[in-house]
Amino acid sequence: MKIVFIGGRDVKKIGGIESYMYNLASHLVKYGHEPIVFCESDHNEEEIVNGFRVIHMTGPKSYLLRKPLVGLKATLYTIRHIKGTDFIHYNAWPPSLSSPLAGCFGIKSLMQGHGLEWQRSKYSPQQQRILKFMERVTAHLNKNLIMCSDDQTRYFKKKYNREATTIPTAINLPDPNEEDSDVLQKFGIIPGRYFLFLARLVQDKNPNYLIEAFKKAAIPGFQLVIAGNNPENPAYVDQLHDLAKGNDNIIFTGAVYDKDKTTLLKHAYGFCMPSTIEGLSIALLEAMSYKLPIIASDIPANRELLGQNDALWHTPEDINEMAESLSVATHDKDIFQRSVEQNYKHVAENYTWDKVTLKYIRHLESIR
Numbered sequence: 001m002k003i004v005f006i007g008g009r010d011v012k013k014i015g016g017i018e019s020y021m022y023n024l025a026s027h028l029v030k031y032g033h034e035p036i037v038f039c040e041s042d043h044n045e046e047e048i049v050n051g052f053r054v055i056h057m058t059g060p061k062s063y064l065l066r067k068p069l070v071g072l073k074a075t076l077y078t079i080r081h082i083k084g085t086d087f088i089h090y091n092a093w094p095p096s097l098s099s100p101l102a103g104c105f106g107i108k109s110l111m112q113g114h115g116l117e118w119q120r121s122k123y124s125p126q127q128q129r130i131l132k133f134m135e136r137v138t139a140h141l142n143k144n145l146i147m148c149s150d151d152q153t154r155y156f157k158k159k160y161n162r163e164a165t166t167i168p169t170a171i172n173l174p175d176p177n178e179e180d181s182d183v184l185q186k187f188g189i190i191p192g193r194y195f196l197f198l199a200r201l202v203q204d205k206n207p208n209y210l211i212e213a214f215k216k217a218a219i220p221g222f223q224l225v226i227a228g229n230n231p232e233n234p235a236y237v238d239q240l241h242d243l244a245k246g247n248d249n250i251i252f253t254g255a256v257y258d259k260d261k262t263t264l265l266k267h268a269y270g271f272c273m274p275s276t277i278e279g280l281s282i283a284l285l286e287a288m289s290y291k292l293p294i295i296a297s298d299i300p301a302n303r304e305l306l307g308q309n310d311a312l313w314h315t316p317e318d319i320n321e322m323a324e325s326l327s328v329a330t331h332d333k334d335i336f337q338r339s340v341e342q343n344y345k346h347v348a349e350n351y352t353w354d355k356v357t358l359k360y361i362r363h364l365e366s367i368r
Helices: 016-030 063-081 099-104 125-141 150-160 183-187 207-217 234-244 258-267 282-289 300-305 319-331 340-350 353-366
Strands: 002-008 034-040 045-049 052-057 087-091 108-113 145-147 194-198 223-227 250-252 270-273 294-297 312-314
Touching (some): 016 087, 034 063, 052 063, 087 099, 099 108, 150 300, 183 258, 207 234, 258 282, 270 282
Parallel strands (some): 002 087, 194 223, 223 250, 294 312
């Protein structure tokens, strides 16, 4: 099958959607299929990545218009220049506004939901109303829907009476022979004595509450490593740095990739997942695959991956509960680490790219 992916950013700016597209495309190549990935970029270029075409495409600077217009440009390019396309896979609703156009030319399409965008606190009430309206429009505009989590699939059924199929995100299991980078030495991070937060630095993921909780817990000999960045909102990143001032045990590494990321995961004492909103977190899956004990906010997306006894749970945005979890983690190691093998097994059996890719292929083959 020839499958076109539309809706992500530059390969060098990987986030959740980008990771999904590039990993899925890489594994589709292994199974003999032909993926083509479009990405928003600051230049127009075509390159080969992991055996598949990546087409960089520029768009307007406007945050609200960029994805719909790049989606339109990519759809038109596909119609004109990529002959024999079987499917266009639109990531999230903005680019999927062009799906009827693809259908007019006999190209099947599907839209994948990666989270309920209107829930994010960065949007004003008016923007949230617009996003809810657009979600409703695209829920009925797109014939074929897939979601990253069962929670989103249930939501679309209850809210719009639309059937969707869950095709979760996934990871590659750790390579036990991979060498460490020098990231620990570079930042003065003590192996086995730090809690790791690994995500984009946005309000919905609550790094500010985690910093406050770590300061409140005042755990001797432990560090908190904040690995992430947010170039689109440097003011919020500055606020986090200000919040951590005076505490040398709170360390910011910026965004980490490749060996730096795996080294941080490999040597952490525990992983913190304090989000208020998630789709299905790749970072959490990665932490589970590295057999890291988990401190997590009690939200549906986290509950989808973790059972009652598989994490130390806290109410989202509750600094006191979060601080208590951090304290329990260091004072009762047996309770904290009781489920690491179970968590690893759960990921290995359900959330690897090989398994998810096969599920994805079977689903596309079932679409008529």
